[in-house]
Amino acid sequence: MPYDPSVIEPKWQKFWEDHRTFETPRTPGDRPKYYILDMFPYPSGAGLHVGHGEGYTATDILARWKRMCGYAVLHPMGWDAFGLPAERAAVREGIHPAIITKRNTDNFRRQIKRLGFSYDWSREVDTSHADYYRWTQWIFLRLHERGLAYRADVAVNWCPALGTVLANEEVSPEGTYKETGDPVERRLMKQWMLRITSYAERLVEDLELVDWPEPVKKMQREWIGRSEGAHIRFALEKGEGAIEVFTTRPDTLLGVTYCVVAPEHPLLARLTTPAQSASVQRYVEKTQRKSDRDRRADSKEKSGVFTGSSVIHPLTGAKIPVWTADYVIGSYGTGAVMAVPAHDQRDFEFAQAHSLPVVIVVRPEGRELSPPLDRAFEDDGVAVASGAYSGLKSEEFRRRVTADLTAAGRGEKKVSYALRDWLFSRQRYWGEPFPLVIDASGEAIPLPDDALPVELPHLEEFRPTDDGRPPLARATEWLRTEVPKTKAPAERETNTMPQWAGSCWYYLRFLDPKNDRMPFDPAVEKAWMPVDLYVGGVEHAVLHLLYARFWHKVLYDLGIVSTKEPFQRLFNQGMILAPSYQDAQGRYWHESAIETGPDGLRTTDGHLPVKSQVEKMSKSMLNVVSPDDVIAAHGADAMRLYEMFMGPLDATKPWQTSGIEGVYRFLQRGWRLMFTGDDDRLAEEVKDVAPEASARRFLARTVSGVTEDLKHLRFNTAIAKLMELVNELNQAPVRPLSTMRTFVLLVAPFAPHWAEEVWAKLGGKTTLAYEPWPTFDPADLVETEVELPICVNGKVKGRIMVGKTADEAQVVAKALADPNLLRILAGATPKKVIFVPNKMVNIVV
């Protein structure tokens, strides 16, 4: 039988399933553990795409390799199954989201299984099942007990198109929902919040503990936005109280020429004088109407109005006018700033626009700064015109003035974060219900643990109610309940948790997925955590990874997890793009409708000229590659190999349908190395003999190279080395059986079905999944002789063979004796000779 993936792949998938080949014991026992995790998918209606396949293939290769290296490998898969798309499909199709979700997860499972991944399916979890979200609710109660969950009237990101609010992290800089591009507006609503800000410091600090890509750490640091500075109080000129500002530059305190409060600032009304009342009110209203997007777009012109009031400078006692302007953000710092136009570009622009004075109080070291400035000088330097502080360097100034203000009770050192609390409720049906009730007075009362799960009631209609309440308000029976202790009437919360909730802890549930007494057994947690390698797309750099880290730290504080961080090593696979074809009208054509004409690419039908470009895969661009089609044509093993062979795992790279031919041929050639004809006859060249020295060395190099590449996730070069080995063996008159066995084991993690089948044909009695990974004799890697290039002035002019241990004198003597080199040197005396052992000789004349 020739190599036929459509026969052997289902056969081995069934074998693995029947024999529970990849079920993992409850704890690793005395073997070293390796927890390798994929970011579990949201099972969309579109099915698996090749981008999923890339990450899952990479982790599967590593999982299989680690098993062969003797590790206890935990490699689970599950479904992030709550979410908006299923709910929208439910409205559209009139089918319950649970049914749609089941349909989608069934399809995903089928597609994933068809790729032959070695997941332990007995640990599968689904975040939308009550036996899972029961524990999501349980964790919420722990958050609530610790004061980390609270309800507040907050200005939220309301998305009218979706009919729900969104977290800050879900809104793009343009003021749209990141997923769909629908516009988002500001609205004041009572919402559940999680106090992630109280973990801000640790979320920054503990990034030091993990082995993550630097860009991801950077994005998290920037999102958290830690900055050190001071709070300084400017007393109101009239009446009690003060404006408190946050600044990172207390050393510019003497350069303050005005203060600004945000239009949302609580003191604004008190500050506004009757004479200014009308213009301030007009300004505030104008600002409120502006979306975030407009506010940002208008950022070039610094608008604002004078309040009519002044505050007292905490050091000089001078009167400082107070303005309100929308360039100051109400929700950051204290919502008020001291403006130093000479040393802050934004303040400078505002001062220019409104003819406010500019006072220079810092000059660059070794240089004077003279007015008028054409822009702010924002660097550190030396203080000038700052009374007793004059002459101090900025750093020293900051320390001293902060201490002085503290002593005077007018300020103190302060760290500020850009991170805001996490908006944790959504006006949706298809999410986790909150485990609490709201009594007649409007107070939220948590339910006891034994009341969990609070199950989602069945609904037929998933749109918001006519009076604008969330879909759950339609479940009138479910809604009416009582306070558990007092039996007083109460209502359930009609909001649900956001999609991120379930994915915040799924990696822990995988450890003990069937446990019905607790989320997971702490003993099991200790044995497996942390996740050793977590692979997924970089799009989750801030959202999911920040939220999960936050929950994990809360669980750590509760003493139910043993590690500070959940994911020790993170790897982001690159995006896979695909060529798309567009005619002059901008219409897209599928690759199959394109041919090469005399003047370039054109459509086969009608011969319209088209241009091709490489873009993100998308339905509308007709360039989506489906794993089902690829598998049907070339099999899962070829698909796996090609996904890895395209290029480095972290690179963005284009899918080329023709590229898969190469790896498919590799599998066929590998097969034919061992078997000929239509029966299972061994090829004549395969003999049970010991390999010759040179063949042994080649194999040792391959084993060593592939092993090294696997360590560093360099799958593309590992596969290239296996191809080299096939090319080499193909030429060889004799193919020792032991060499062929080693070859098969090396291929096994990459193309497991192929490898199992060949292994069995070569006499294997059972799966090779736990066969020891091939080793080699290091002596075989040592070359006794090497060919050295001889350079003259850096250019290669010849090459000589020398012994590996030859010293400089020997090598140079041999080089200078080379007739060709003698001719090139033409009697010139070498000025200098550079000798790099085993690398090269460079003669400089």
Add this chain to the structure above:
RNA sequence: GCUCACGUAGCCCAACGGCAGAGGCAGGGCACUUAAAAUGCCUUCAGUGUGGGUUCGAUUCCCACCGUGAGCACCA
């Protein structure tokens, strides 16, 4: 606007600062075949985006610019 990553044959991609090519696709030739496909063998193809610098020697390190991609964007 700011930050980061990446630019190597027609294409995808390799090369501890040391011979630019490991591998694959596509192209060409030959063999097998009545023919084609498949297969096997052989083979063409770049001097590394541009301009400087460091070095005996640069695809690799540094600077500037161009191009592509990603992230951030009044955070005081």
